Amino acid sequence: MGHYVRAFTEGSKEQKDLLGGKGANLAEMTRLGLPVPPGFTITTEACRFYLATGTLPPGLEQEVEDHLAALELEMGRSLGDSDDPLLVSVRSGARFSMPGMMETVLDIGLNDESVLGLAAASGNERFAFDSYRRLLQMFGATVLGVDADAFAVELDKLKAERGTYADVELDAADLRGLVATFKEVIRRHTGRDFPQDPREQVHAAVLAVFSSWLTERAVVYRRQEQIPDDLGTAVNVQAMVFGNRGSRSGSGVCFTRDPASGAPGVYGDYLADAQGEDVVAGIRNTVHLTELEAIDKTSYDALLEVMRLLERHYRDLCDIEFTIEAGRLWILQTRVGKRTAEAAFRIAHAMVGEGLIDPDESLRRVTGGQLAQLLFPRFDRSAARELLTIGVGASPGATSGRIALTSARAATWGALGEDVVLVRRETNPDDLPGMIAARGVLTARGGKTSHAAVVARGMGRTCVCGAEQLDIDVERGEVMVSGHTLQEGDVVSIDGTTGEVFLGAVPVTDSPVLRHLEGSSPDEADELVAAVAFVMEHADRVRRLEVRANADTAEDAARARRFGATGVGLCRTEHMFLGPRRELVERLILAADDAAREAALAELQPLQRADFVELLREMDGLPVTIRLIDPPLHEFLPDHTELAVQVALEDSLGKRDERHHTLLEAVARLREQNPMLGLRGVRLGIVVPGLVAMQARAVLEAAADRVEAGGDPRPEIMIPLVATAPELALVRAQVEEMAGSIRADRGVELPVRIGTMIEVPRAALTADEVAQHADFFSFGTNDLTQLTWGFSRDDVEAAFFPTYRDRGILAASPFESIDVEGVGALVTSAADLGRQVRPELHLGVCGEHGGDPRSIHFFERAGLDYVSCSPYRIPVARLEAARARLV
Ligand code: PEP
Ligand code: MG
Secondary structure (H helix, E strand, O other), X not given: OOOXXXXXXXXXXXXXXXXXXXXXXXXXXXXXXXXXXXXXXXXXXXXXXXXXXXXXXXXXHHHHHHHHHHHHHHHOOOEOOOOOOEOEEEXXXXXXXXXXXXXXXXXXXXXXXXXXXXXXXXXXXXXXXXXXXXXXXXHHHHHOOOXXXXXHHHHHHHHHHHOOOOHHHOOHHHHHHHHHHHHHHHHHHHOOOOOOOHHHHHHXXXXXXXXXXXXXXHHHHHHHHOOOXXXXXEEEEEEOOOOOOOOOOEEEEEEEEOOOOOOEEEEEEEEEOOOHHHHHOOOOOOEEHHHHHHHOHHHHHHHHHHHHHHHHHHOOOEEEEEEEEOOEEEEEEEEEOOOOHHHHHHHHHHHHHOOOOOHHHHHHOOOHHHHHHHOOOEEXXXXXXXXXEEOEEEEOOEEEEEEEOOHHHHHHHHHOOOOEEEEEOXXXXXXXXXXXXXXXXXXXXXXXXXXXXXXXXXXXOEEEEOOOOOEEEOOOOEEEEOOEEEEOOOEEEEEOOOOEEEEOOOOEEOOHHHHHHOOOOOOOOOHHHHHHHHHHHHHHHHOOOEEEEEOOOHHHHHHHHHOOOOOEEEEEHHHHHOHHHHHHHHHHHHOOOHHHHHHHHHHHHHHHHHHHHHHHHHOXXXXXXXXXXXXXXXXXXXXXXXXXXXXXXXXXXXXXXXXXXXHHHHHHHHOOOOHHHOOOOHHHHHHOOOHHHHHHHHHHHHHHHHHHOOOOOEEEEEEOOOOOHHHHXXXXXXXXXXXXXXXXXXXXXXXXXXXXXEOOHHHHHOHHHHHOOOOEEEEOHHHHHHHHHOOOOOOHHHHOHHHHHHOOOOOOOOOOOOOOXXXXXXXXXXXXXXXXXXXXXXXXXXXHHHHOHHHHHHHHHOOOOEEEEOHHHHHHHHHHHHHHHHO
């Protein structure tokens, strides 16, 4: 067989890169002997060739011809035959699922002759002409570029003439007329006739599918989901089976467990006398899958058997599309199903219990991002609230926002920072920008498998769908429900777990998972809490990285410890200089002589010491990294412009204030063009006499206090913004001297480690020299990113990152997720250089990246000892640190 095309009998589920997700799974099911209509897959390689060159790969058309001929032989029917013709579908199928983003054309092979063959063979003229009009509609819109509305308008006109809303009430003669009308629509819009040659139809449809990789909605979706742009899609050409062949036919979608909650059971939607796209589009209302048992027990039992088999084979939740044609079950697609965060944890836990997967695998089945979602608050059940209606809880969470009735409105309001709930009759791929911008999505039509549900779950947006009582009038900007008329812009609240919709904003309460992780309510009876507890326990067994907290107060440290932190990785001591203590710092800066400065330091010292005692008590027995003061001093002084105006005003009124003049002089003296690059960190400690000594004394006296109180303090003193070894050597000597004198004074053993942040590229590049004076390195990836890229960490994200992202220069902000190639390379080489000099050098990271899943995977690879992050991210970091070991 040729190079760019594979029959379903030739592939397997491992070949997703080449065959796309759908193609690989069709091949897998074919191998398993399931009833899959035969067909073949044109590989992603062919698509990439086409996207790169604008032409089809040499020989592809002949390969497709050969496979079509083989398919005709296997089916015993021919394309375009006037006597029982073969029809095929042409569907996209990329490596990563992109629901509804790319094109599909069904019923290919119909033309003016074969439609009669189909009518004769099926004994159902209505069905044949309905299929033909569907082909004209889909082919016209997706392949020939005719506006889809042009067809919809004609269909609506016909239905109005017949006085019906339902497609099924149109008879064969109506549909025959509609075929003629649709052909005319195509002729009018394209100046050409609909191609009658089935092989020409196949080739044109394949090209249209390839090209659909580049449509705007597909590009937007890939950017949102971080799917690379250069993968291309495969194309599946498959013999058609028909769910719209009367009452013994139908189509459905099912899940092997509930994708919203993870509960076991039969979940799915079924629609009689319909093709698959009718189910997913939510155009007509489906019935629950269990009702199929009464309609067609044989097919229902066969489907349950397929569900069991697929779930055991894939060892995961499967999402299956099926069609029943005249009482015969066909499986059209399966894939590992998308699920909510709650379902992910519950299914992983349950499958370990069922012996389907091992505990390590349960860690691969969940993500830190999903865990973070479970920490979200829920609506307060005791709060007064007015229920408007109940729909289907399709993606959990509890959120309130202003009603936006169009995707564009949601996007505009979202960009202004408003909380928005996108309210639509049903969503389609064009609503994607609005769904991204909204906090939640509410639809009037469709079930758990509708577009809105699938996409919202994938994005982690709260979603309620199928709230059928909603009567939405986009033109008037109104929603009518339960006797209320809501205007666009009014606030509603939606609960994506229960499907409830409330009027106005409803207050929220903490999630049970959060309470469990904080150790306040070990509610193991809750299946979700039990699942999270199981996964986290195993994560702690598997992970190598320690997880510490960035905590400046005893309260934060206590919370972090409850969340499982094993130490403080960063206490920013400058935060202890805020509030009323600001005035003391001001005095320190304004000190006219040594005596005044020392007096100010002497007053600050006991305050700091008391803070450190508390912090060390909360983290007793665990390391606490205390960083000496970092920010530029002017941050503790008033704003220059405001002060200058005040002084000028006072002077002009003859009310000169000497203190304000002195302050203004100091502000002017300390003002810097680039404070981030100025007098801060270790530089301050070197320039301001007594500052390091004061802080070191505060830490060490606090430790001595704790030792005397029977505690086990483990302080680590960390020097920020070091660029060169001599800086560190100088400050280290001062700290050691202080430690020596306090040991002697107090007569206690004081364990203390002294280390540095690595956050200036020069320090990273000379890490072997720096390490000679350091017991540990803590990578300050915030400053390291800022200084490596030359990006101001305070300004650029709003200033030009959006453009950089749109132009494809940056996929994600390097301040959120570590830039592995650049900043990451500095981290790796500094770690190596440091350990060459000191093999026992302890290595960690305390920038924002310490709590970011992708970055944590990198820090695991780089061989660091710990990550440190804000208290609420600690559970996520524990989980991701374990996952990082497994991949
Ligand atoms: C850093 O730069 O990464 C860091 C942790 O320090 P700060 O954010 O306080 O500058
Ligand atoms: Mg820093």
